[in-house]
Amino acid sequence: MTQRNADVRAALDFHAATRYWRAGTGTGDERLVMGTPPDVESAIWEEDRSLEPYPFKVYETLEPIAIPREFTPSALPALLTVSADGTAPGGDVVPDLAALARIARFSNGLLDRTVTVRGTTITYRTAGGTGARYHLELYFVCADLPGLAAGVYHYAAHDHSLRRVRSGDVRAALVAATGGEPAVAAAPVVLAVTSTFWRNAWRYKARAYRHTFWDAGTSLSQALAVAASAGLPTELVLGFADQEVNDVLGVDGVREATVALCALGRGGASAPSVEALPPVDLPVRPVSPREVTFPAIPAMHLASSLATGAEAADWRSATTAAAGPEPAGPLTALDPLPDHALPPEPVEDVVLRRRSTRNYDTDAELGFRDFSTLLDRSSRAYGAEVRPPLDCYLIVNAVEGLTPGVYLHHPARGAVELLRAGDFRADAARIAVGQEYCADAHVNAYWLADLGPLLERYGNRGYRAAQLTSALQAGKLHLGAHALGLGAVGSTSADDEVVEFFSPHAAGKTYLFVTVFGVRRPRTAPPRR
Template sequence: MPEIHQSIAQHYHERTKYDPDTLASKSQRIDWAKQPVPFKEYKIGNDFDLKPYLQETSEEFATNPDAQLWRRISLLLFHSYGLTARMPSLGSAVYLRSAPSAGGLYPAEVYLVSRGTPFLPPGLYNYQCRNHSLKHFWESDVWQALQAACFWNPCLENTQLAIIITGVFYRSAWRYEDRAYRRIFLDTGHLLGNIELAGAITDYRPHLIGGFIDEAVNELLYIDSEQEGATAVLALADLLDIRQNLPVGPTALPSSTETNYPYVPDGELLKYFHHHTEIQTGTSGKMTLPTVQPEKSLEDKYNFSFCDKISTATTPIDWGENLSELANTIYKRRSTRAYSGDDLTLDELKSLLDFTYQPQNYIDQNLDHHPDYFDLNLIETFVAVSGVKGLEAGCYYYAPKAQELRQIRFKNFRRELHFLCLGQELGRDAAAVLCHTADLKSAIAQYGDRVYRYLHMDAGHLGQRLNLAAIRLNLGVSGIGGFFDDQVNEVLGIPADEAVLYITTLGRQR
């Protein structure tokens, strides 16, 4: 039996840690015959082809309002989760998308919900990224049901469109087993980052909704909750419609905290944990809005008197006229497979941190100065520096409010980074390795076990901004979701119960 004082989120995190003494014995040979297909197919429904709207080739877009709207939706979906490359692999093909995914498994599905517009009839749509189309698989009005499932979130009152993201569990669990739950939500965070930025390109503002009744949203989409589950809802506000220019609202609601649970066998932990982070209906059967603790205004941590403090204030990255370079960067983004071992410059590191954490510096480029996250106050950022010109090797805490790096350890950790990244050369040859962590116990006290979803989606969202900034600067970047958890804590010099969420390696491509 698990220790009674541990919540299911703490138990899941501890149990899915990678340990160098047990990883080899626990790992199983991958059954390639059972590799999942990362695309969803519908046998019924009407298809809306979005490909003609990717290229603005005629005057029709200037004179036809419907064509303009179709073009915006087409570009939004393509830059969020569209196919960007086809690569041969073992006699088949691997399709790369605009958002990165661990192992190229792409566990997320993207659904569009229409309230009913002149160009998009009411109902449910699935984004078919393989041929860049929308499958209209349910033609009835479901908007009121969506509002009820989201506790009548005010963002859904005036908007006409919404995006629902789900996770298909087996797509990642096939390879990563129970630890796949972490990767599913990191990958969802990558997608949320793309949706945020693609919205800026297409004049939509996505309003993130993480508090919803899971069962109700799953039933609305007609999905099997044992195989697939809703992970995020986004009300899609049209910035060209003054009525849809909405104030920023709350994004995260708490779930219960489960401490009384049985032992769950390996292979069943992922689904058990997901179902125990769901928000339920009220006991009367009505949709009752859970109460949430007031948001705390936290100061940056690790502000020791002995810390060397380096300002990260810098000139913002230029994303081109009408964000043309942002669109191009999303399209050409790739995860780096090998680094040269050459140094980055301090100015380059500053630019990476600036775009990732200081969105207010990009308001002049028409980017959202306050994009939605669940709660960034819960996320801490550390940078292990091995090769940055102008910066001593060691571990640094990044203080986003003060916009400075604070050195907390004084050693070159290349050897340790190589080991803790499961022996991947990316960890050894990177110039800098950025780590996202969170005080899991404190986070659970605020949002219940559901916070495990929020933490990983926020870390993935930050990671995607970091990805795009690196590609724009012609640097190499690769996210790592597989690492020896406790060894990361040792290198960073942080408490053992601080949960490591995500690692991003940065350097020069080989």
């Protein structure tokens, strides 16, 4: 049985077991719990602080390979690269070492900002991560490149360097694992994103598996934009034989596993055939003195895995209806900025000053053109072999010329549909488990999916794809907000309360991800009301 036709109860049961709920009587004793009543548990672990995971993967015996640290800003506006479609002019486009260093730095590198939580100092990354519990690793599988010999390289974020895990050109193994995916076959470099689940699960338990794809989507939104700024064609690939790819990278597929691939560039030398690869046996610094396994994570990962390249090819051959629901309410046409009017700031500068904004100016309106530009640019098509259809619902609190209320974005129509008018600031905070900045923000954007047809076509792996895609689109919106001088932040929500709030229109759908955005409150402003 292929993954596409497999029993999808695994995805549905996992989602039910990792729902967030607000428990209590509403008299000050409310708390966040996870699960489906009556089977609920505390949403947060962190029970043994001596096990707090080390946030980096460190190969103890591999010498670091120096890579560029300083980068000339690209010439394209950030919003142009955020909305790039992944294509490039014909001919060979082969990245060099500097291009890989740039992509790694601006999608999973370190910032010069830290936070101390209960005695632990955490250094922020260039891409946001849930709770700053960073768990992603980047690997490059490449041919001979200008400045870098063929091999498999791990990007070490802690010292901004590469370490060679394998020597030689083994790209053919990835071609086989993806079932001959054309973009992978033509790419001189394939970027692989892995997650070490425990590094996030230490805080978030089994829900960390959702965060795996949220954080991967956020990181990839920046990797795609940086690649576009360098003129590199890209294609995101989510269908692959999991263990075959893990074996290429030398990861076990249980504690650390590949969650996404991205073809970078086009052309150059063809991938030579490869024999069976020897296992990678390299000592790695322990993440913790010991690790706690939350069984739902390995169970869901196994249930959504593909065994062969043939299964991967079959999986991506499925199609879903791309057309969204027909609008029934009033439509307002969006008015996005054209290419020539976009702010000129490059994506590298935007990434370095990106923040999680939790203070919004409730005395100002968000300009309608900025609102339009963000929805338009973040929802445009990008290079990917699978893009699950998602619905973006909006709580509009204060946008110039728009009636406050609940809206649905129709990307193909370039419009938003008014579903329900009213002041829903209090509801925005309520379904965000009491986080008041959601009430203050000018817009709350929620991505939902109809999992029924999605899982029918893509099996349990469709759940992975939906979670990652929602976060990737939100990541594009977050970058775009900062490019326009605005603020944005991802949030937490009570799953079923989100669906109930957007119903009846959203009845039967599943909540995936939320980002709020708007005009930042000036630092000199008085405290929030």
